Amino acid sequence: MKKFPKHFLWGAATSAPQSEGHSSLNGKSPSTWDKWYELAPEKFQKDQGPEHTTNMYELYKEDVKRMKDIHMNSFRTSIAWTRLLPDGKTINQEAVEFYRSYFEELRVNGVKPIINLFHFDMPWWLMEKGGWEVRESVDAFAFYAKTCFDLFGDLVEYWTTFNEPMVHVECGYLYGYHYPAVNDFKKAVQVGYHTLMAHTMAVKMFRNGNYPGEIGIILNVSPCYPRSESVEDRQAAEIADLLNTKSFLDPAVLGTIPKKLIDCLAESQLLPVTAKTDLIEIEQNTVDFIGMNYYQPRRVKAPERVNHPTSSPEDFYAHYDWPNKKINPYRGWEIYPEALYDVAMMIKNEYKNIPWYVSENGMGVADEERFMDETGMIQDDYRIEFMEEHLEQLYKGIEAGSNCFGYHSWTFIDCWSWLNGYKNRYGFYQLDLETDQRRLKKSGHWFKELIDHNGLK
Known part of the structure; x- marks a missing residue:
């Protein structure tokens, strides 16, 4: 038995937008997703919009019991900014009652809530002012964060500011998958910078308020592997790592923005507009x-041609299609569990061995009903295999001294996934879109056994 730490x-x-539903009800104002679906429903998978999703707004008590049934001891979700502060200033009391009841239900059932503040759901009222492009967004987010700490700080031990901030930067301002779906490298850098400062000022609010608990940030990490050991390929990998990982990880943990990243952006005339005290604030407000x-x-190679001035990250590095890859055909993503060990070692060796946890890991598969047995249970052995292989690597990293304190799968119940709707399923529980009925998959039984043993057989 490979035992994990006590x-x-x-x-x-x-997240709130992917699970709560009631997106236009109960005092909630629209987010960019609500508005985009209203403006362009054809962009969304089978016209599946954000209104209903998994309906945890109504069913959270039953769902928390389901968490308890498979012995989960923790759960991450987010607060919807648009639900709590519909106009950015006025508290929606119904939202307060909902979230307090939700978080209390988790605690009563032995499930530790980890609460995130922003999961791609920009309020429309702020988007109309420019969203993350404008400095006003930093102060607006800091006010929202303080409001959350004041209202729910007695119920929450672990806070995080953002989930995958790089995703709303690249998907909204480079690749067209999130609103406003523009392609502008300079705007993307400014959006990323304001997001970093919003995170920083939220951490400052938390520190100044002397709230109980700890605060962090959730980052999507794709370890970067060069095609070869050539100088050009290694340089491409270094820049890819600076742009996609170190741009948020270094400020959050080390309190600094990498000089090589600044030099790279300066050379390409991509530096953002900043304020005088920003670097001091970043230095003084690192995460727990x-x-x-x-x-x-992420596998990269040197680009064949570089544009001047640069117009996209691909001017610095190009995607390399590794011929030996194992692939998840439903997402087109490479399956490479060994990288999780590399993440563990990176944090140990480069980031002060800060406490960390795997905040998402999972496998999305379409048409899972194909794998349903005669009892109606989905036999998702592929998901079990995926998680086992990654947990093997995580265990190896912990044994080597990396300070990892948890593992969270994406996700608990099949959830709505932005433009993809319910195309790919990730949950331990199957969701019936017609009835909202939840049914445990084989992976849920496996996860319960894993938790009971606190380890892998």
Whole structure:
């Protein structure tokens, strides 16, 4: 038996916009997702919008019992900014009552809540002012964060500011998958910078308020592997790592922005507009822990041609299609569990061995009904195999001294996934879209046994 540390956090993660439903009800104002679906429903998988999703707004008490049934001891979700502060200033009391009841229900059932503040759901009222492009977003987010700490600080031990901030940067401002779906490298850098400062000022609010508990950030980490050991390929991998990982990880943990990243952006005339005291604030407001979402590695090579001035990250590095890869055909993502060990070692060796946990890891598969047995249970052995292989590597990293305190799967119940709707399923529980019925998959039984043993056989 490969035993994990005592008090290890075993659980799953979701977000408010992907699970709550009631997206236009109960005093909630629209987010960019609500508005985008209203404006362009054809962009969404089978017209599946954000209104209903998994309906945990109504069913959270039953769902928490389901968490308890499979012995989960922790669960991450988020607060919807648009639900709590519909206009950015006025507290929606119904939202306060909902979240307090939700978090209390988790605690009563022995499930530790890890609460995230922003999961891609920009309020429309702020988007109309420019969203993360404008400095006003930093102060607006800091106010929202303080409001959350004041209202729920007695119920929450672990806070995180952002989930995968790099995703709303690249998907919204480079690749067209999130609103406003523009392609502008300079705007993307400014959006990323304001997001970093919003995170920093939220941490400052937490420190100044002397709230109980700890605060961190959740980053998506795709360890970068060069095609070869050539100078050009290694340089491409270094820049890819600086842009995609170290841009948030270094400020959050070390309190500094990497000089090589600044030089790279300066050379390409991509530096953001900043304020005089920003670097001091970043230095003074580092995190207590890190959440790492890991799904796939990043493989790169030197670009064949570089544009001047640069117009996209691909001017610095190009994707390399590794011929020996194992692939998840439903997402087109490479399956490479060994990278999770590399993440563990990176944190140990480069980031002060800060406490961290795997905040997301999982496998999305379409048409899972194909794998249903005669009893109606989905036999998702592929998901079990995926998680076992990654946990083997995580265990190896912990044995080597990396300070990991938990593992969360994405996700608990099949959830709505942005433009993809319910195309790919990730949950321990199957969701019937017609009835909202939840049914445990084989992986849920496996996860319960894993938790009971606190280890792998």
